């Protein structure tokens with residue numbers, strides 16, 4: 001194999017992670033937490049096995065172009081369920097991104113992934129693609145294509161159809177004029193909202209609901225011009241240079257706004273922003289990146305810190321499915337539950353294996369239709385068995401993946417973002433911040 005200098009540098013970048021790689025003590029505690037190992041039973045498809053392969057590359061014992069390395073790293077969801085259970089604190093997600101940077105130098109990701117990453121890297125392109133996606137969704141074409149196409153080709157259309165707003169007014173509940181007390185009616189702090197790329201493009205209704213519920217809980221919500229895609233999908237695909245370029249733009253944009261908090265309503269983006277310090281290690285903006293990372297909060301954390309205020313009842317049984325990048329990567333567990341508990345009428349149903357990935361994992365459902373389909377199918381079964389009337393999550397990818405699985409199975413169960421139910425509760429209580437109306441929803 002003839003390696004370019006660039007490829008050799010990338011392999012050296014993984015070798016520089018020796019300390020992290022050596023911290024794995026091979027105990028195997030992570031194996032039962034890993035969705036791919038549980039289903040395939042192959043050591044090489046476990047966290048421990050993948051770390052072993054990475055170490056072999058770092059030590060020059062395994063060719064980074066080898067099929068075995070690509071196959072087993074490709075099959076990893078990047079869900080990071082292996083991290084919280086690891087007694088040695090192996091930073092698996094960090095290592096996976098560095099390893100994928102190495103493999104990427106030898107084999108490009110699928111064309112669809114490269115197109116997606118290129119689209120997300122430029123706001124003007126993202127805007128055009130989002131406009132087209134909303135047109136296909138709004139015309140009913142997405143739902144129709146999902147119904148008639150074979151499952152593999154219908155999946156992207158089903159995901160798009162599943163991103164449409166759900167009318168929560170269908171669920172019963174009293175309409176009262178009273179808003180409950182939060183911890184702060186005003187002065188909770190200045191929040192700059194990451195508006196995201198997919199979130200801004202096709203989940204605008206979630207962003208608007210986020211602004212309303214934060215304001216109702218005393219936060220000043222700032223608009224930050226010049227912000228970009230967070231770069232999470234670029235990093236997961238091993239395009240660390242692409243991710244760094246986007247991170248630098250965001251660091252500059254949020255530095256100018258100088259907020260108390262950077263609020264994020266997409267778990268994958270929140271996890272990426274919290275790791276900007278590591279991503280930009282050694283960069284001229286490293287200090288600013290670490291400052292930004294320290295201010296990042298999931299919207300559920302901000303709401304829980306403020307109370308949150310209760311609104312009018314929304315009588316609905318829900319299944320809470322925590323996004324992997326909220327639970328495992330950001331370790332945010334209680335705040336979303338506190339938000340659900342604050343909404344009168346909401347009953348939380350038990351969800352089996354709730355902490356397991358839904359199979360979405362960025363574009364995994366499309367690049368690995370077999371294994372992703374099995375993992376997604378198990379999630380769909382668990383959601384149906386929970387007896388819930390509504391599924392609640394906090395990440396656009398999970399919302400689309402679970403919604404698509406249910407849609408393709410012909411189920412009526414819908415998936416919404418956490419803030420949407422709280423927003424509906426406030427709408428019923430007649431609460432709207434100055435200059436906002438709840439009729440502004442998409």
Ligand code: SF4
Nearest residue numbers: 034076077079080082
């Ligand atoms: S990130 Fe998820 S799929 Fe990958 S090794 Fe860890 S638990 Fe398994």
Ligand code: SF4
Nearest residue numbers: 024025027028030086
């Ligand atoms: S739990 Fe941690 S230390 Fe144990 S095998 Fe898994 S990665 Fe290695």
